[in-house]
Amino acid sequence: MTYLNDILLGVIEGITEFLPISSTGHLLLAQHWLGARSDTYNIVIQAGAILAVTLIYWQRITGLLLNWRRPENRDYLIKLGLAFGITAVLGLLAKKLGFELPTTIQPVAWALVLGGIWMIAAEYFAARKPDCTTITLRVAIAVGIAQVVAGVFPGLSRSGTTIFVAMLLGTSNRAAATEFAFLVGIPTMYAASAYEVAKQLQAGAASEDWTALGVAFIASTITAFVSVKWLLTYIRTHDFRIFAYYRIAFGGLLLVLAGAGLIAA
Structure with a gap:
């Protein structure tokens, strides 16, 4: 395992985490050739992508919080809180019930293909x-x-x-739908990452190569920042079908x- 591999994994995570193409499928394939990483590693590099989106939406977030007395901001915050609360409760319930599908190649690949078809529709x-x-x-x-469903079914994105x-369901404007989805995703993914890191540390993840993790984290943060900035510009004049076609081809x-037996199914 070299630091170049860590950079590559961070770049892959940063590009794929918030684009609708599934980071799980890409990391599975990348780690087949670059070497499997621990759950802690995968969680920490995901946190880099979350940090990037937090920085992109920082003005929007602070504007909502500092001006929460405005009816439109208060209404928006209530809906963000509702979506996050539903995700937290259902996500914890799914964890307690042990409801989690395998992150192996074939089910993730099928999720990529079927998700792409669903996106076109x-x-x-x-x-x-x-x-x-x-x-x-x-x-x-x-x-x-939907956040819980996507968390349970790896490959959906x-x-x-x-x-x-x-x-x-009503927010047909792509920019508005994307902003709400990303803003709900920020506290959700921070909470999930903190939960998983705490669990992994209790299980003895102290043996991690934290330098390698730091390299991947930085690569993920920088790449996610660039890719999300690009996406927000792209969807002003384009739809999401190019990502659907890519999902189908990649899956x-x-x-x-x-x-063909070239990668583990």
């Missing part, structure tokens, strides 16, 4: 709705549930699932490689 139906930037209670509840649920490639 969702774009079709969302495009026929009038443009709307409003976040309704129904959207907030659905986004909270948390960002893709939440964005398209919001678009289909199909994984299935072919697994079927």
Whole structure:
């Protein structure tokens, strides 16, 4: 394991965490050739991507919090809190019940393909709705549930699932749906990362190579910052179908490689 490998893994995580293409599938394939990493490692580099999105939305976050007395800000914060609360409760329940699917190649590859097909269908139906930037209670509840579903089914993509649920249920404006999905994802992923890191440290993760982790964390943060900035610009004039086509192609490639025995299924 070299630091170059850590940089590559950080870059892959940073690019794929918030683009709707599933970081799980890409990290699975990358770690097949670059060497498997611990759960702590994967969680910490994910935190780098979360930090990047926090920095991008910092003005929006502070504006909401400092001006919470404004009715529109208070309403938005309530809906963010509702979505996060639903995710936290259902996520903990899923953990307690041990409801977690395997992160092996074939189920993740199928999730990539089927998720891509669903994204194309969702774009079709969302495009026929009038443009709307409003976040309704129904959207907030659905986004909270969607985060749990994406967490349980590796390969679905948390960002893709939440964005398209919001678009289909009323927030047809891509920028508004993406912003809400990302803002809900910030506390959700911080909380999940903190929970998992604490659990791993209790299990004896102190033997981690923290220098390697730091290198990957920095690479993930920088790359995520650039990729999310690009995405927010891209969706002003484009839809998400290019990501759907990519998911189908990438998932199909994984299935072919697994079927040929070139990677572990």
